[in-house]
Amino acid sequence: MENTKKTTIHDIAEKLNVTASTVSRALNGNPRISDTTRKAVLKTARELNYEPNQIASALRSGRTQLIGMLVPTINRAFFSSIIRGVEEVANSLDYRVIVSQSNEVFDNEENAVKAFLNARVDGIIASIGKNTQRFDHYQQVLERGLPLVLFDRTTPNLQTSQVVIDDYQGAYLATSHLIEQGCTRIAHFTTERKIDIYKERYRGYVNALEDHGIEQDVALVFSGNLQLEDGRSHAQDLLNSGADFDAIFSASDYAAMGAMQVLKEKGLKIPQDVALVGFLNEPFTSFTDPPLTSVNQFPIEMGHTAANLFFNALNSEKKKIVTKKTVLQPELIVRASSLKKKS
Amino acid sequence: MENTKKTTIHDIAEKLNVTASTVSRALNGNPRISDTTRKAVLKTARELNYEPNQIASALRSGRTQLIGMLVPTINRAFFSSIIRGVEEVANSLDYRVIVSQSNEVFDNEENAVKAFLNARVDGIIASIGKNTQRFDHYQQVLERGLPLVLFDRTTPNLQTSQVVIDDYQGAYLATSHLIEQGCTRIAHFTTERKIDIYKERYRGYVNALEDHGIEQDVALVFSGNLQLEDGRSHAQDLLNSGADFDAIFSASDYAAMGAMQVLKEKGLKIPQDVALVGFLNEPFTSFTDPPLTSVNQFPIEMGHTAANLFFNALNSEKKKIVTKKTVLQPELIVRASSLKKKS
DNA sequence: ATTATTTATGCAATCGATTGCACAAACAAA
DNA sequence: TTTGTTTGTGCAATCGATTGCATAAATAAT
Incomplete structure (x- = not known):
């Protein structure tokens, strides 16, 4: 079965008599790599059917390209449309969306957030459960410096970006x-x-x-x-x-x-x-x-907005995290x- | 911000004057660890607020605990209900679900499957797009020895587990x-x-x-x-x-x-x-x-069934992969x- | 022609957990 | 007591990619 042992940057490096560092840099567009080498690397990568191992990359870089998305109920039109909206933006930026549902149960909500953190998502987009009164789990997300965007069901107890409808x-x-x-x-x-x-x-x-x-x-x-x-x-x-x-x-x-x-x-x-x-x-x-x-x-648009706020937060992490509340107009x-x- | 530097098994090991190996084994319930040590490890883990880094674990073990789920349209009741069903089973087994939608476009479908593979999901559950005629991308999943479960929209061209309604x-x-x-x-x-x-x-x-x-x-x-x-x-x-x-x-x-x-x-x-x-x-x-x-x-039940077939396939990988076609009865x-x- | 700078790579550590193999200590069998 | 097992840990490599620092080669400046 495992005939097709996955090719790694080392395989490419070996074939070209360079090191893995060079290959890595070439693939990531590092400017310090010569054009000849870069082309050779890209060519060989294609030939060997190289596919980057995002897990290895994530471990080293700390970025998983995963967004944790938490909704009360997946199969309700409003929420599934928001998921759709988020997915559209995320995918276009090469991010993936992990979904979980709380079913309005506080424990589920707490566990889902923990699971997201363990999966080392790059941030979370969530709608709060109806009965949620404590927000420690979300606070933890913020303390880790991860973007957190709340949509529709929000709370003033968390200092973070939000999207709501008016x-x-x-x-x-x-x-x-x-x-x-x-x-x-x-x-x-x-x-x-x-x-x-x-x-x-x-x-x-x-x-x-x-x-x-x-x-x-x-x-x-x-x-x-x-x-x-x-x-x-x-x-x-x-x-x-x-x-x-x-x-x-x-x-x-x-x-x-x-x-x-x-x-x-x-x-x-x-x-x-x-x-x-x-x-x-x-x-x-x-x-x-x-x-x-x-x-x-406009749930799909709401999803788009939530995703955009998410990526704003993700990219501004360096400085102070800017929290922004977006209010969409209903029709x-x-x-x-x-x-x-x-x- | 990064005050709370995440604690690792090494921190626990250091505190207890044992090695990381021992800690890892203790946490994973390896029987070769003494009761005293195990208890000490668990206690310290709790004290230090230890949370396993699934990325590191995934890199080493090859298991990400992620399922890639591909549907034509996320926000249609039938599909979102199936997602819900899959999520329920997956979460109970400590797996997470990544969702993508193809919008019935072949390229999207192909890209989503590739993205799943790059994210190193442990397998895929998918419904085929209306216009899909080639199945190489799915074939690749099988060649890697990963479980693939098709639901509702299936094809006889792939030798893999399926759930359909009669x-x-x-x-x-x-x-x-x-x-x-x-x-x-x-x-x-x-x-x-x-x-x-x-x-x-x-x-x-x-x-x-x-x-x-x-x-x-x-x-x-x-x-x-x-x-x-x-x-x-x-x-x-x-x-x-x-x-x-x-x-x-x-x-x-x-x-x-x-x-x-x-x-x-x-x-x-x-x-x-x-x-x-x-x-x-x-x-x-x-x-x-x-x-x-x-x-x-019964879309939710269909999701349950798909997830169960998935985990069957996942656990039987050792031997020959058993492909099973489940036909659910409609009402x-x-x-x-x-x-x-x-x- | 000599020194300074740039350019292109290599080296080696690192991310955090897992795991095969080795081995000391404790215990059982002879 | 001596040999054979079992039990509990440690050692060190490994998963695959990234990255700070060092360095050789090529080019520019004096």
Whole structure:
């Protein structure tokens, strides 16, 4: 099997009667190597089918060309798209991406970061788990002088680069849109969880109402886990409460979908009776009936941005590490579920 | 910054007045180390916050504990779920997963495999691109004696372990189900592409008709790219042709969705006028109106299986490499789009 | 022609862990 | 007691590439 013993720089060196140092330098474009030698080395390397051993290189140089990427859930469209975005930038720069998922469990998150460090990744790009309160593991990354970029779910407790979406703005846009469509009694589905993003969405909702001179009615705000089932029960509760409402802005597409189902079951027309807006622009939103208006977070672009911040940090390590917070602007994707007026 | 110079086995050795060899053996559970020494080593390791350098270990031992995973598109539910499945098994065995995507471009696929080899992964798990006709790059993996597991999109040209779904069976189930619902004029959306999976689905469709004594009408078979738009145009063509049909079995959920849209636009009732079944059980299928019957491929389980085959191959390398083809059974998820009878 | 400088390579240590072989000490068998 | 085993460690090479320092050869400066 091991007939094709891998060729090393020593094989090339031997064949050309030079040393491995010379070969190494030639291959790495060191200017102190003569043109003749360089060409000979490259030629022989090709002939012998030489492929550099990145492990050996990594051991000596300390650079593995690996990025550890940690997400809560790999197979959710938002996160897999971000992974995709990161992968695209990383690959173009000859870096590879190792992925792990925390499943929102703190221990998994901690272990994954440790595993990344043991694998000697050159840095980490991560989104924090919902229940994470301690950040020692991330702090360690920074203490080692490695780049750490947080995306979407971040924390002010870590002094490091971040990419987030302007959740406030997304919610503001969504709510304003509903108001422009003539809605005045707009319910909101949110969550009690301590993640900033939901607080921001709530704030955007409240401020948009205010700015349009609509008084907020706290009876129209419902808290839960923002899953499909939560949306269903919130909608039931809304209907049972007898409260007056003509729109729902949900901080999640799933909950919006649950509401859509219940409303349709009760014979209500969307958007005529109740206009509906979700959040995240999940792939399914364009396939519902009616298609669901939502807020696009541009996850692939977010991945690109995260990767760019990563490489910025990686290359500026010499000096002071510059931490930068990038805020991306979301876009409201208007679909039939909220379009009461012909535009 | 580099205050915390990483501790190595030599630091531990020095502190205990033994050699690095002893420390290494103690840490790796070598039985030739005395209990006292082992305990002392472990204690000191903990005290000094020792973390093994996997790169050094990899260089010497030849094992990186890395799996290269190649998919056509990271951010598609089917593939991201498979990644998730692989990650779960790999992480539990202290392996990490590097992901790359080919975007169905041959060059990308070739480069990704090369990059994996340079990173010295311990093996590769991959799904072949749609347009791939040459397999030299994969052949090289095998020649190096590395495990290679193909999933979903495989090829008979490579002698290696594979996991596939029984596409034939999935299509057979889907078609039979439509027949049981009373449909006899069942259209089929497929593609001309040379991938086995679509041929198998077509075969399942044909055989199910046959087995139920229904003559196939080739006028009801449409070929395209199985995207939403293809589904739409096939549906238009079907309607325009004036052909008699009471059901559509599409080899893709997207195309089925396109058809659903057109049929609804034309005022046809689903499933009363036309029953509809898709394939792949995309996340959106449960959110359409009516919800779309589809064939579940159990992607996470497929990932588990692929990972298990991988580790089997990895551990049996000594002897002859056993190549194993695993065929998973799909499940028909019946939803309202095809339910004409109350069950 | 002699000294100074540049240019192109070689030498040898290093990154951190692993491992075959050797060997002293402790113990068992004769 | 003497010989034979077992047990526990050490020695030193090795994995493959990188890199600071030294040096010979070639070229430039005086």
